[in-house]
Amino acid sequence: MTDARCSCGAIALSLPGPSSLVVACHCTDCQRRTGAPFGVGAFYPVEEVKISGAPREYVRAAESGGKVRFHFCADCASTVYWSADNLPAMIGVAVGAIADPNGPAPIKSIFERSKHPWVEIVGAGIEHLEHGGARKSSS
């Protein structure tokens, strides 16, 4: 069992285990959201995530179309998870909220066109994309 929570613990998620889809995103919206040079999300099927607490919601337009809804703690301001209109079956969980240094590494690094040049996401078989990669060109 893996868990994610905000800084103060008011919002907590119960997760089924390590995610098989971890994505590092270098878009400027993720930079502003996290306050860090990039954001990392672990994606899970929505029905496998149990949410406790009453997060607030911030909605913005996604660069790839549709809207993204970020759920954050009103007390400590951590964003714990988000959902995208384009990907309604999945929930993105902030990898930092899981706080497990042994968790799975990203398999995709997206929006590298706005990546800070000193940031390098490394790993075997990792997919590097200049944009969001929302279009399904393969698989």
Ligand SMILES: [Zn+2]
């Ligand atoms: Zn909190």
Ligand SMILES: [Zn+2]
């Ligand atoms: Zn992003």
